[in-house]
Amino acid sequence: MTPISDAASAPSLTDDVLDLSRVVVPLLRGVVYQADNAALWALLRRQQARVRDHMAVMGLDLIVDEAEGYAHLRQMDYDELDIPRLVPRHRLSFPVSLLLALLRKRLAEFDASSSDPRLILTRDQVAELLRVHLPQSTNEVRLTSDVDALLTKVVALGFLRQVSGQERTYEVRRILKAYVDAQWLAEFDARLREYLASVAPADQPVDARPDAPTDDEEPTDG
Numbered sequence: 001m002t003p004i005s006d007a008a009s010a011p012s013l014t015d016d017v018l019d020l021s022r023v024v025v026p027l028l029r030g031v032v033y034q035a036d037n038a039a040l041w042a043l044l045r046r047q048q049a050r051v052r053d054h055m056a057v058m059g060l061d062l063i064v065d066e067a068e069g070y071a072h073l074r075q076m077d078y079d080e081l082d083i084p085r086l087v088p089r090h091r092l093s094f095p096v097s098l099l100l101a102l103l104r105k106r107l108a109e110f111d112a113s114s115s116d117p118r119l120i121l122t123r124d125q126v127a128e129l130l131r132v133h134l135p136q137s138t139n140e141v142r143l144t145s146d147v148d149a150l151l152t153k154v155v156a157l158g159f160l161r162q163v164s165g166q167e168r169t170y171e172v173r174r175i176l177k178a179y180v181d182a183q184w185l186a187e188f189d190a191r192l193r194e195y196l197a198s199v200a201p202a203d204q205p206v207d208a209r210p211d212a213p214t215d216d217e218e219p220t221d222g
Helices: 015-029 040-044 047-055 092-114 123-131 140-157 184-201
Strands: 060-063 070-075 119-121 160-162 168-174
Touching: 015 040, 015 047, 040 047, 047 060, 060 160, 092 119, 092 123, 092 140, 092 168, 092 184, 119 123, 123 140, 123 168, 140 160
Parallel strands: none
Antiparallel strands: 060 070, 119 168, 160 168
Protein backbone atom coordinates (compact mmCIF):
# COMPACT_ATOMS: atom_id res chain seq x y z
CA MET A 1 0.00 0.00 0.00
CA THR A 2 1.33 3.41 -0.95
CA PRO A 3 1.63 5.69 2.10
CA ILE A 4 -0.22 8.96 2.02
CA SER A 5 2.23 11.85 1.85
CA ASP A 6 2.12 14.75 4.30
CA ALA A 7 1.39 17.11 1.42
CA ALA A 8 -1.59 15.04 0.31
CA SER A 9 -3.04 14.77 3.82
CA ALA A 10 -2.49 18.40 4.80
CA PRO A 11 -5.61 20.60 4.63
CA SER A 12 -5.63 23.22 1.92
CA LEU A 13 -5.51 26.79 3.18
CA THR A 14 -7.21 29.72 1.52
CA ASP A 15 -5.38 32.98 0.95
CA ASP A 16 -7.46 34.60 3.70
CA VAL A 17 -6.44 31.94 6.22
CA LEU A 18 -2.80 32.23 5.19
CA ASP A 19 -2.89 36.00 5.61
CA LEU A 20 -4.38 35.59 9.08
CA SER A 21 -1.70 33.05 10.01
CA ARG A 22 1.07 35.33 8.72
CA VAL A 23 -0.04 37.93 11.26
CA VAL A 24 -1.09 35.76 14.21
CA VAL A 25 2.10 33.68 14.40
CA PRO A 26 4.49 36.68 14.70
CA LEU A 27 2.20 38.25 17.30
CA LEU A 28 2.24 35.07 19.39
CA ARG A 29 6.04 35.15 19.23
CA GLY A 30 6.34 38.74 20.41
CA VAL A 31 5.96 42.40 19.51
CA VAL A 32 5.47 43.35 15.85
CA TYR A 33 7.19 46.61 14.85
CA GLN A 34 6.36 48.65 11.78
CA ALA A 35 10.01 49.64 11.36
CA ASP A 36 11.16 46.01 11.36
CA ASN A 37 8.72 44.66 8.76
CA ALA A 38 6.66 47.14 6.75
CA ALA A 39 4.92 44.38 4.75
CA LEU A 40 3.82 42.54 7.89
CA TRP A 41 2.64 45.79 9.44
CA ALA A 42 0.52 46.58 6.37
CA LEU A 43 -0.99 43.08 6.48
CA LEU A 44 -1.71 43.47 10.20
CA ARG A 45 -3.57 46.71 9.57
CA ARG A 46 -5.69 45.06 6.86
CA GLN A 47 -6.41 42.01 9.02
CA GLN A 48 -6.77 43.88 12.31
CA ALA A 49 -10.46 43.12 12.93
CA ARG A 50 -10.07 39.42 12.08
CA VAL A 51 -6.95 39.10 14.21
CA ARG A 52 -8.68 40.75 17.17
CA ASP A 53 -11.66 38.37 16.91
CA HIS A 54 -9.37 35.36 16.49
CA MET A 55 -7.19 36.19 19.50
CA ALA A 56 -10.20 36.96 21.71
CA VAL A 57 -11.06 33.25 21.60
CA MET A 58 -7.81 32.63 23.49
CA GLY A 59 -8.42 35.42 25.98
CA LEU A 60 -5.94 37.77 24.28
CA ASP A 61 -6.47 41.37 23.25
CA LEU A 62 -4.72 42.88 20.24
CA ILE A 63 -3.10 46.23 21.06
CA VAL A 64 -2.04 48.34 18.07
CA ASP A 65 -0.24 51.64 18.67
CA GLU A 66 -0.24 53.43 15.32
CA ALA A 67 1.67 56.45 16.66
CA GLU A 68 4.53 54.40 18.09
CA GLY A 69 4.44 51.78 15.34
CA TYR A 70 4.07 48.54 17.28
CA ALA A 71 1.46 45.88 18.04
CA HIS A 72 1.33 43.20 20.72
CA LEU A 73 -1.01 40.85 22.54
CA ARG A 74 -2.19 41.35 26.10
CA GLN A 75 -4.02 38.90 28.33
CA MET A 76 -7.63 39.89 28.96
CA ASP A 77 -8.73 40.21 32.58
CA TYR A 78 -10.57 36.92 32.80
CA ASP A 79 -9.49 35.97 36.32
CA GLU A 80 -13.06 36.03 37.62
CA LEU A 81 -14.17 33.70 34.81
CA ASP A 82 -11.50 31.12 35.67
CA ILE A 83 -9.98 31.09 32.18
CA PRO A 84 -6.32 29.93 32.17
CA ARG A 85 -3.74 32.55 31.24
CA LEU A 86 -2.01 31.95 27.91
CA VAL A 87 0.51 34.74 28.52
CA PRO A 88 2.23 34.24 31.89
CA ARG A 89 3.03 37.09 34.25
CA HIS A 90 6.73 37.73 34.79
CA ARG A 91 7.94 38.59 38.26
CA LEU A 92 10.69 41.18 37.93
CA SER A 93 13.49 41.71 40.41
CA PHE A 94 13.85 45.17 41.94
CA PRO A 95 17.04 45.96 39.96
CA VAL A 96 15.32 45.04 36.67
CA SER A 97 12.30 47.16 37.61
CA LEU A 98 14.62 50.03 38.49
CA LEU A 99 16.34 49.85 35.12
CA LEU A 100 12.99 49.72 33.30
CA ALA A 101 11.81 52.81 35.17
CA LEU A 102 15.01 54.68 34.35
CA LEU A 103 14.85 53.69 30.68
CA ARG A 104 11.19 54.76 30.50
CA LYS A 105 12.02 58.18 31.96
CA ARG A 106 14.98 58.54 29.61
CA LEU A 107 12.71 57.67 26.66
CA ALA A 108 10.21 60.36 27.71
CA GLU A 109 13.02 62.94 27.91
CA PHE A 110 14.34 61.84 24.53
CA ASP A 111 10.91 62.13 22.86
CA ALA A 112 10.47 65.62 24.28
CA SER A 113 13.78 66.85 22.89
CA SER A 114 14.35 64.86 19.69
CA SER A 115 12.46 63.90 16.53
CA ASP A 116 14.54 60.75 16.10
CA PRO A 117 12.33 57.66 16.57
CA ARG A 118 15.17 55.55 18.02
CA LEU A 119 16.73 56.04 21.43
CA ILE A 120 20.20 54.45 21.36
CA LEU A 121 22.21 53.99 24.56
CA THR A 122 25.62 52.49 25.19
CA ARG A 123 26.37 50.25 28.14
CA ASP A 124 28.31 53.11 29.75
CA GLN A 125 25.27 55.41 29.43
CA VAL A 126 23.06 52.78 31.05
CA ALA A 127 25.62 52.43 33.84
CA GLU A 128 25.46 56.19 34.43
CA LEU A 129 21.66 56.00 34.75
CA LEU A 130 22.04 53.33 37.42
CA ARG A 131 25.04 54.85 39.19
CA VAL A 132 22.92 57.45 41.02
CA HIS A 133 21.12 54.63 42.84
CA LEU A 134 24.25 52.67 43.73
CA PRO A 135 26.78 53.20 46.55
CA GLN A 136 29.57 55.67 45.83
CA SER A 137 32.10 53.00 46.77
CA THR A 138 30.78 50.47 44.27
CA ASN A 139 33.66 48.68 42.54
CA GLU A 140 33.75 49.57 38.83
CA VAL A 141 34.37 45.98 37.78
CA ARG A 142 31.38 44.81 39.82
CA LEU A 143 29.24 47.66 38.46
CA THR A 144 30.10 46.65 34.89
CA SER A 145 29.25 43.03 35.65
CA ASP A 146 25.94 44.00 37.29
CA VAL A 147 24.99 46.26 34.37
CA ASP A 148 25.80 43.53 31.84
CA ALA A 149 23.60 41.07 33.75
CA LEU A 150 20.72 43.56 33.88
CA LEU A 151 21.07 44.38 30.18
CA THR A 152 20.91 40.67 29.31
CA LYS A 153 17.67 40.30 31.28
CA VAL A 154 16.06 43.39 29.77
CA VAL A 155 17.04 42.32 26.25
CA ALA A 156 15.45 38.93 26.92
CA LEU A 157 12.25 40.69 28.05
CA GLY A 158 12.17 42.57 24.74
CA PHE A 159 12.55 46.10 26.11
CA LEU A 160 16.05 46.54 24.68
CA ARG A 161 17.62 45.33 21.45
CA GLN A 162 21.33 45.18 20.75
CA VAL A 163 22.21 47.34 17.76
CA SER A 164 23.63 45.25 14.95
CA GLY A 165 27.29 45.91 14.29
CA GLN A 166 27.72 48.11 17.38
CA GLU A 167 29.16 46.38 20.41
CA ARG A 168 27.54 47.17 23.79
CA THR A 169 25.02 49.51 22.17
CA TYR A 170 21.27 49.12 22.63
CA GLU A 171 18.02 50.48 21.22
CA VAL A 172 15.26 51.15 23.74
CA ARG A 173 12.19 49.42 22.30
CA ARG A 174 9.00 51.46 22.30
CA ILE A 175 6.91 48.62 23.68
CA LEU A 176 8.35 49.78 27.02
CA LYS A 177 5.79 52.62 26.93
CA ALA A 178 2.93 50.10 26.91
CA TYR A 179 4.15 48.29 30.03
CA VAL A 180 5.65 51.15 32.01
CA ASP A 181 3.03 53.90 32.07
CA ALA A 182 2.69 56.97 34.29
CA GLN A 183 0.86 55.04 37.01
CA TRP A 184 3.52 52.32 37.07
CA LEU A 185 6.24 54.96 37.37
CA ALA A 186 4.42 56.78 40.16
CA GLU A 187 3.97 53.57 42.11
CA PHE A 188 7.60 52.62 41.56
CA ASP A 189 8.83 56.08 42.60
CA ALA A 190 6.90 55.75 45.86
CA ARG A 191 8.34 52.29 46.40
CA LEU A 192 11.84 53.54 45.66
CA ARG A 193 11.46 56.36 48.20
CA GLU A 194 10.35 53.82 50.81
CA TYR A 195 13.37 51.69 50.00
CA LEU A 196 15.78 54.63 50.26
CA ALA A 197 14.28 55.64 53.59
CA SER A 198 14.59 52.10 54.93
CA VAL A 199 18.27 51.66 54.03
CA ALA A 200 19.58 55.17 54.75
CA PRO A 201 21.53 55.51 58.05
CA ALA A 202 20.10 57.91 60.59
CA ASP A 203 22.80 60.52 59.82
CA GLN A 204 22.55 60.17 56.03
CA PRO A 205 20.07 61.98 53.75
CA VAL A 206 17.39 59.81 52.23
CA ASP A 207 18.46 60.73 48.69
CA ALA A 208 22.02 59.45 49.24
CA ARG A 209 23.10 56.42 47.28
CA PRO A 210 21.93 53.20 48.95
CA ASP A 211 23.11 49.66 48.51
CA ALA A 212 21.62 48.05 45.44
CA PRO A 213 18.11 46.64 46.03
CA THR A 214 17.94 42.91 46.54
CA ASP A 215 16.16 40.40 44.33
CA ASP A 216 13.68 39.44 47.04
CA GLU A 217 11.68 42.60 46.32
CA GLU A 218 9.82 41.60 43.17
CA PRO A 219 7.06 43.72 41.68
CA THR A 220 4.88 42.00 39.08
CA ASP A 221 4.61 43.57 35.66
CA GLY A 222 1.28 44.29 33.97
